[in-house]
Amino acid sequence: MNISEAGRRAGLPPKTIRFYEDIGLIAPARMDNGYRDFSEEDLHRLAFLRRARALGFTVEECRQLLGLYHDKTRSSADVKRLAREHLQRVDVQLAELEQMRATLAHLIDACSGDQSPNCPILADLSQTPKG
Amino acid sequence: MNISEAGRRAGLPPKTIRFYEDIGLIAPARMDNGYRDFSEEDLHRLAFLRRARALGFTVEECRQLLGLYHDKTRSSADVKRLAREHLQRVDVQLAELEQMRATLAHLIDACSGDQSPNCPILADLSQTPKG
């Protein structure tokens, strides 16, 4: 199977698949003409990667998860630990974004949005730290 | 005022300040020896940048915001539009993160986290799209 077909079936653009090969996440065979030749196993890995990335795991975490997936002697504790660390990061990001959102919404609400130059948003941004 | 003092007062590392000068967000004067010489106005711009960045505005948006801030003929509607567009982006990111979080939390909850290789997290990641 060539790269565009693999991409279509795994839900990843060919560019991304080549990138994943570059960084050693997959290693598809090659045809005589040099074209990549994707097996079902390659496809499986690609789909795994797409899902793990969609959950926000970093590429390095994906590498570890793939390693665990293929390690029949793994313990689920290792996987769970990785996932929990990631969840903590997600929670931090969520808290930051929610804080941003609250401040932004508050400022937007306070701004008349008319033709006057008077603007609480700019006023807030230009506030000096101690006054 | 030299760069480390400016950084201390604006809450930004010297490296970041140099970077902001590189991309044209600030243009501090220079002393005879080539050192940057920050005015109160420069400090004000730096503090503005720090706050706008902390609210998640991109550097290009910060550039526009600074432009509006110094434009006495601005209308607050322009500022509000920028802020609203940004808020929409934040909301999209929040929705994505919350979706991630929910899935992750669900998977983590389902995983025993013991020494068995059996792991619902890996099972989910390796699911093929149609079964």
Added chain:
DNA sequence: GATGGGCCTTCCAGTAGATGGAGGGTCAAC
């Protein structure tokens, strides 16, 4: 006046995770 430490400068490289494009090979169809 030599030396040391702590600043400052510029420039280059690297980060994450792709994505875009140039330049060129391959292949099937018309």
Added chain:
DNA sequence: GTTGACCCTCCATCTACTGGAAGGCCCATC
């Protein structure tokens, strides 16, 4: 035989910095 749609590699670009090397400046101390 020549389009057009693929494929290949390699390099550049994006965001917003951050780290480090190599070297200059300034002040204090011996």
